[in-house]
Amino acid sequence: MVIHVNGEQRELSNDIQTVSDLLNHFELANKKIIVELNANIVDSSQHEEITVQDGDRVELVHFVGGG
Amino acid sequence: MQERYSRQILFDGIGEEGQQNLQKKHVLIVGAGALGTGNAEILTRAGVGRITIVDRDYVEVSNLQRQQLYTEHDANDRIPKSVAAQKRLREINPDVEVDGKIMDVTVEEIDQLVSNVDLIIDATDNFDIRFLINDVAQKHRIPWIYGGCVSSYGLSFTILPGETPCLNCLLETIPLGGATCDTVGVIAPAVQMVVAYQSAEAMKILVEDFEAVRRKLVSFDLWKNEQSAIDVSRLKKEGCPSCGTSQTYPYLSYENQTKTAVLCGRNTVQIRPPKKVNRDLNALVTQLENQGGAIEQNPFLVSYQSEDRRVVFFKDGRVLIHGMKDIVEAKKIYHQLLG
Ligand SMILES: [Zn+2]
Numbered sequence A: 001m002v003i004h005v006n007g008e009q010r011e012l013s014n015d016i017q018t019v020s021d022l023l024n025h026f027e028l029a030n031k032k033i034i035v036e037l038n039a040n041i042v043d044s045s046q047h048e049e050i051t052v053q054d055g056d057r058v059e060l061v062h063f064v065g066g067g
Numbered sequence B: 001m002q003e004r005y006s007r008q009i010l011f012d013g014i015g016e017e018g019q020q021n022l023q024k025k026h027v028l029i030v031g032a033g034a035l036g037t038g039n040a041e042i043l044t045r046a047g048v049g050r051i052t053i054v055d056r057d058y059v060e061v062s063n064l065q066r067q068q069l070y071t072e073h074d075a076n077d078r079i080p081k082s083v084a085a086q087k088r089l090r091e092i093n094p095d096v097e098v099d100g101k102i103m104d105v106t107v108e109e110i111d112q113l114v115s116n117v118d119l120i121i122d123a124t125d126n127f128d129i130r131f132l133i134n135d136v137a138q139k140h141r142i143p144w145i146y147g148g149c150v151s152s153y154g155l156s157f158t159i160l161p162g163e164t165p166c167l168n169c170l171l172e173t174i175p176l177g178g179a180t181c182d183t184v185g186v187i188a189p190a191v192q193m194v195v196a197y198q199s200a201e202a203m204k205i206l207v208e209d210f211e212a213v214r215r216k217l218v219s220f221d222l223w224k225n226e227q228s229a230i231d232v233s234r235l236k237k238e239g240c241p242s243c244g245t246s247q248t249y250p251y252l253s254y255e256n257q258t259k260t261a262v263l264c265g266r267n268t269v270q271i272r273p274p275k276k277v278n279r280d281l282n283a284l285v286t287q288l289e290n291q292g293g294a295i296e297q298n299p300f301l302v303s304y305q306s307e308d309r310r311v312v313f314f315k316d317g318r319v320l321i322h323g324m325k326d327i328v329e330a331k332k333i334y335h336q337l338l339g
Helices: A019-025 B005-012 B015-023 B036-045 B072-075 B081-092 B107-113 B127-140 B169-170 B186-206 B281-289 B328-336
Strands: A001-003 A009-011 A034-038 A038-042 A059-064 B026-030 B050-055 B099-104 B119-122 B142-148 B153-159 B216-221 B226-231 B261-265 B268-271 B294-298 B301-306 B309-313 B319-322
Touching: A019 A034, A019 A059, A019 B036, A034 B226, A034 B301, A038 B261, A059 B005, A059 B216, A059 B226, B015 B186, B036 B186, B050 B081, B081 B099, B081 B281, B099 B328, B107 B127, B107 B328, B127 B142, B127 B169, B142 B186, B153 B169, B153 B186, B153 B226, B186 B216, B261 B328, B268 B328, B281 B294, B281 B301, B309 B328, B319 B328
Parallel strands: A001 A059, B026 B050, B026 B119, B050 B099, B119 B142
Antiparallel strands: A001 A009, A034 A038, A034 A059, B142 B153, B153 B216, B216 B226, B261 B268, B268 B319, B294 B301, B301 B309, B309 B319
């Protein structure tokens, strides 16, 4: 499936079904992160339930400490 | 007389009135590393009335790739960052009242530090201090601008008390661990991008054009060619202890403070005595001479090298122990040298 991640088109395996899978794929699972799916923020408690579909637009913003 | 600022006065968003506003404002920049030096230089050139810049560290050669106010001399002489920054900023624009402070900002000094401040720019390297800034900004209703970067990635968010969500709303707890410039490095363009976001937001706030303030959380990755902006207003929480309806400012309570810290990018542990001291550096040198090893001294600090270990003692009592991240081991060395 193809989804848009932070404005870039990404071809992803169909094994990726949920927001959690997506975060694992991008190695963001252990980070403090805000996920927006098709312009709606996804509650962090729902990452394992909410699924991603072909054509979705996802924004992933994780917090970093460096400066 | 305003020739120096003519190009930004011509700019619609600022104009004569905006410039006059800028010149009346006081900005506190917490941290004089990559983000701190970038923001400080832009705001100094822009003619902000007063800039206070604080930092606990001194210049090292590994800073020079991205910390734009420093030179090799500063690194060789181990000049405290706030001292080197102040000197350079005053050379750039003597109109601006620049005050560099050598200081590890904690709950003890932050209230005083923010008095008469119109805006706080976060240029720190850890979330302990950011949660402190977040609470003190809410308490005194001062806008502040978060910024962070590692590798080719960065993000920024502007926090307006009473209006936007605060950092505690967005994060709920202080993030532990995570990538730092220590582990994955950082490139200067990522720093400059965050600086651009932060300093543009700073200008909007200082000229009092609050409508122009970006309300979104922005992030980018310059290597992966990604960018993102998320409307996070929905994350503002009524029950937030920092900005909600009954504020307790949890991070301003003394129990929540860390006394030791591993410094980002330095493989170094800082130890801070429980009470402020004014260390007698000459007496310290005499004491260290008995232990063997190489000693260097400048008016602000003493550096002591023994075998592969370097320990730096600041006048304000803080000690940096280089070459380790183990706080327990660092404390041992601290007590070995100072008793
Ligand atoms: Zn809040």
